[in-house]
Amino acid sequence: MRCAPTVFLLGACFQSIAPDVPDANDVAPTTGKFATTQNADGSFTTIVDSSSQTEATLGDFDTRAAVMASEPWDLAFQRVEITPAPGVEVARVEAAFVDVVVPPQTGWSGNVVDDWYDYNAETHVLTPRPVTYAVHTSTLTFAFEIERYYDEAGNAGFFTLHWRSL
Amino acid sequence: MFARHPSRGLAHSLSASSRGGLSSALSILCLVPALGAADDELVLDEEVIVVTGTRTETPRQASPVTTEVIDRERLEKSGTQTASEALALRPGLWVDRGVAGTSGVTVQGLGPQYSLVLVDGARQIGRTDGYLDLDRFATDDLEQIEIVRGPASVLYGSDALGGVINLVTRTPKGGIAVDAVGRVDSRLGYEARGRIAVGSGRYGGSLTAGHRTAAAIVDPDSAEGGTLFDAYDDTHAAAKGIARTDNWRFDAATDYSRRDLRGVSVMATGAVLDQRNLVETVTSRLMARWSRDETAVGLELSGNIYRDQYVSNQRRSDLLDQYQLTDENLVESRIQVARQLAARHRGLVGGEVLREALDADRLAEAGGRTRVALFVQDEWRVTDSALVVPAARLDVDTQFGTHVTPRLAARWQVGDDAVVRSSVGTGYRAPAFKELLLLFSNPGAGYEVAGNPDLEPETSISLQVGGEWTPTKWLWFGVDAYANRLREMIAIVTRPPDGEALMFGYDNIGRVRTYGGEGYAIAAHGRAGIELGYALARSRDLDASRPLEGIPQHRVTVTARWRDKVAQLDAFVAVVFTGHRPLYLSSDPQDATVTDRRVEVRARIGRRFRGGYGGFLGIDNALGAGDDERDRIYPRTVYAGIEVHP
Numbered sequence: 001m002r003c004a005p006t007v008f009l010l011g012a013c014f015q016s017i018a019p020d021v022p023d024a025n026d027v028a029p030t031t032g033k034f035a036t037t038q039n040a041d042g043s044f045t046t047i048v049d050s051s052s053q054t055e056a057t058l059g060d061f062d063t064r065a066a067v068m069a070s071e072p073w074d075l076a077f078q079r080v081e082i083t084p085a086p087g088v089e090v091a092r093v094e095a096a097f098v099d100v101v102v103p104p105q106t107g108w109s110g111n112v113v114d115d116w117y118d119y120n121a122e123t124h125v126l127t128p129r130p131v132t133y134a135v136h137t138s139t140l141t142f143a144f145e146i147e148r149y150y151d152e153a154g155n156a157g158f159f160t161l162h163w164r165s166l
Numbered sequence: 167m168f169a170r171h172p173s174r175g176l177a178h179s180l181s182a183s184s185r186g187g188l189s190s191a192l193s194i195l196c197l198v199p200a201l202g203a204a205d206d207e208l209v210l211d212e213e214v215i216v217v218t219g220t221r222t223e224t225p226r227q228a229s230p231v232t233t234e235v236i237d238r239e240r241l242e243k244s245g246t247q248t249a250s251e252a253l254a255l256r257p258g259l260w261v262d263r264g265v266a267g268t269s270g271v272t273v274q275g276l277g278p279q280y281s282l283v284l285v286d287g288a289r290q291i292g293r294t295d296g297y298l299d300l301d302r303f304a305t306d307d308l309e310q311i312e313i314v315r316g317p318a319s320v321l322y323g324s325d326a327l328g329g330v331i332n333l334v335t336r337t338p339k340g341g342i343a344v345d346a347v348g349r350v351d352s353r354l355g356y357e358a359r360g361r362i363a364v365g366s367g368r369y370g371g372s373l374t375a376g377h378r379t380a381a382a383i384v385d386p387d388s389a390e391g392g393t394l395f396d397a398y399d400d401t402h403a404a405a406k407g408i409a410r411t412d413n414w415r416f417d418a419a420t421d422y423s424r425r426d427l428r429g430v431s432v433m434a435t436g437a438v439l440d441q442r443n444l445v446e447t448v449t450s451r452l453m454a455r456w457s458r459d460e461t462a463v464g465l466e467l468s469g470n471i472y473r474d475q476y477v478s479n480q481r482r483s484d485l486l487d488q489y490q491l492t493d494e495n496l497v498e499s500r501i502q503v504a505r506q507l508a509a510r511h512r513g514l515v516g517g518e519v520l521r522e523a524l525d526a527d528r529l530a531e532a533g534g535r536t537r538v539a540l541f542v543q544d545e546w547r548v549t550d551s552a553l554v555v556p557a558a559r560l561d562v563d564t565q566f567g568t569h570v571t572p573r574l575a576a577r578w579q580v581g582d583d584a585v586v587r588s589s590v591g592t593g594y595r596a597p598a599f600k601e602l603l604l605l606f607s608n609p610g611a612g613y614e615v616a617g618n619p620d621l622e623p624e625t626s627i628s629l630q631v632g633g634e635w636t637p638t639k640w641l642w643f644g645v646d647a648y649a650n651r652l653r654e655m656i657a658i659v660t661r662p663p664d665g666e667a668l669m670f671g672y673d674n675i676g677r678v679r680t681y682g683g684e685g686y687a688i689a690a691h692g693r694a695g696i697e698l699g700y701a702l703a704r705s706r707d708l709d710a711s712r713p714l715e716g717i718p719q720h721r722v723t724v725t726a727r728w729r730d731k732v733a734q735l736d737a738f739v740a741v742v743f744t745g746h747r748p749l750y751l752s753s754d755p756q757d758a759t760v761t762d763r764r765v766e767v768r769a770r771i772g773r774r775f776r777g778g779y780g781g782f783l784g785i786d787n788a789l790g791a792g793d794d795e796r797d798r799i800y801p802r803t804v805y806a807g808i809e810v811h812p
Contacts, residue, residue, distance in 0.1 A: 014446050014473045015444065015446070016475070017442060017444050017475050017477055017489075018475070018477070018489050018491070019477060019479065019487070019489060023479055023484065023487070051485070053607075119753070120434070121751065121752050121753040122751040122752065123433075123434035124434070125434040125435055150435045150436055150437075151483070152436070152482060153436070153437060153438075153480060153481065153482040153483030153485070154433055154435040154436035154437025154438065154480070154483075154486075155435070155437065155480075155483055155485045155486065156435060
């Protein structure tokens with residue numbers, strides 16, 4: 001309850017509904033910035049936290065972990081953008097993930113990947129396009145598809161990547 | 167405002183020149199005729215006094231400015247609980263809900279931000295995205311609602327471009343009056359309200375209180391329990407006192423309202439948000455009036471406090487949790503002098519000082535500004551049948567500087583049974599604090615919005631022409647046409663990017679044109695009364711080359727009332743047709759999604775018993791109009807209740 005003076009010396013007391021304790025039902029949306037699990041078919045599923053507006057998550061797919069900028073990294077994730085590290089190349093393949101078993105012959109570049117989604121102007125939701133990206137680093141060549149951009153709680157900026165080595 | 171208090175010279179002079187008797191008042195524009203002298207018949211002969219169009223008390227029919235009235239009788243018999251429900255039955259007033267679930271009124275094709283809402287002439291505050299929630303205002307303490315369409319900034323200043331909605335509260339009369347109503351409905355809602363008023367020759371007072379609540383309406387297709395309509399829990403209380411002497415009258419009023427909304431929002435991303443919005447307002451008004459002979463002086467002081475709290479609690483996460491607090495307040499003072507200057511001139515001069523402030527979480531800083539205004543008006547009776555009313559207003563504001571608003575209105579009495587009115591005027595809307603000071607970042611969507619402290623007021627110029635004709639004592643016709651042109655409209659623009667985020671801001675670049683008209687035919691005979699109304703509203707965004715979003719081009723209303731004095735029965739039926747509305751939901755600005763046509767039916771029947779008791783039964787949205795996605799309105803609701811008027 002908060003009271004304030006009003007005009008004509010009348011007082012008004014307003015109830016406060018500001019939350020004063022954290023909601024016990026709230027849980028962390030992911031277990032880390034770069035959480036990877038291996039699937040039964042040998043592929044991997046990685047959830048990348050790219051929700052920060054100011055700081056990219058740097059992913060090293062060799063160690064399957066988020067790393068510091070001073071360490072070797074492959075892809076940087078920040079909001080909707082995926083940026084290859086210097087020397088790393090990415091090629092977009094217009095094919096389903098299961099059909100990409102060898103690296104493509106053409107289309108490699110070091111450009112930012114920002115064409116992976118369709119935008120719904122009514123709902124403002126980003127939906128991944130049915131394409132696959134191949135990545136070539138100095139130590140690893142792999143393919144990935146983006147399954148989701150939202151975590152289980154519906155928060156934006158949480159890539160679910162399905163990937164495997166080529 | 168000098169509501170409800172005669173500046174007798176003016177009222178009498180106008181009445182004398184207007185047609186007396188049956189055609190002189192026509193409160194019928196409020197749809198259903200108030201009962202006249204013939205106690206068991208519905209007639210058109212009540213003399214309704216209005217004040218909004220000229221700031222002086224004037225018989226409605228004699229006013230140089232077309233004024234529509236929804237009177238107490240209609241508010242009661244139609245079963246409307248809030249001002250928004252009452253206004254929605256008028257063809258030319260489009261009531262819809264904004265993104266925050268608040269209801270606002272569009273007048274003459276101009277959205278809710280262009281309509282000024284008053285209570286007893288005092289400006290109300292608390293807009294969310296331009297919508298001033300009309301569900302905040304219960305009808306139980308209203309004597310009548312006055313609607314002036316077209317710009318009225320010449321008398322009321324900012325925001326009065328599309329029109330003015332003035333909610334006139336009930337004034338205690340002589341003796342003791344008690345009334346109470348209890349109601350339940352099929353939405354598991356209930357309402358209880360009561361009023362007691364005591365009055366003598368010189369003093370009077372009243373207390374009003376009410377509470378209403380209803381459960382949320384859950385989307386049957388939502389696994390998470392998303393709601394189509396929030397649960398509401400509304401409480402209001404008001405006190406009013408008056409004192410009179412031979413020349414003086416004093417009014418003091420204060421009221422409190424509390425509106426508590428709770429709902430569940432399921433976002434397309436899968437996020438589920440438990441939301442609550444608590445809005446509380448406190449308003450107070452002091453008025454003193456002195457009148458003698460041909461002079462009336464009025465002093466007013468009003469204060470308005472608005473607090474809006476919004477809590478959003480995301481399930482399974484806290485990233486989208488929010489608590490937003492908005493505090494807004496307004497203090498307004500006014501002095502006004504009306505005086506008969508010569509045989510054919512009556513002057514009105516007044517001054518206002520207004521101080522408003524707003525603090526909200528998303529503003530770069532708290533906003534505050536002061537405005538001083540001077541207005542002057544001459545009611546010049548050129549001939550016995552012609553009245554010309556030039557008026558002008560000067561506003562000086564600490565934010566946007568000086569603004570001048572002129573208007574010229576005229577009224578011609580054509581024979582005994584017809585009136586023609588016309589006016590040319592301008593209006594303006596001061597930039598909202600949000601448009602000036604907003605600083606909001608949405609990292610989830612990757613954009614930022616920043617206000618523009620250099621915004622100028624939006625301006626409009628308008629032409630209004632109308633007439634009314636009463637060929638017989640039981641038949642009335644009215645027609646109005648209008649054209650409005652808005653300039654310097656405040657629109658969202660793209661700014662140079664700051665880093666990688668998209669930047670949006672505000673600028674005075676928009677232009678809009680609206681035109682249209684309304685027509686009414688009203689008949690009251692014996693125990694029955696019927697009104698037919700049609701409104702055409704065409705509005706166009708001249709820069710985007712498309713109609714304005716969400717505004718129907720056609721509306722038709724048919725309302726009927728039947729009253730049997732002997733059986734003590736009173737029945738009311740309203741049918742409201744609303745045409746297609748364009749919605750722009752895709753990234754292509756020319757790609758319009760069109761809503762379906764809508765037909766709403768509302769009916770109520772009531773019966774009085776001995777001892778002042780009564781019962782009623784009603785249904786709202788009897789045909790189940792609307793759809794959950796594009797055109798949300800409350801579903802079919804059946805209600806019943808009892809009322810006590812000893």
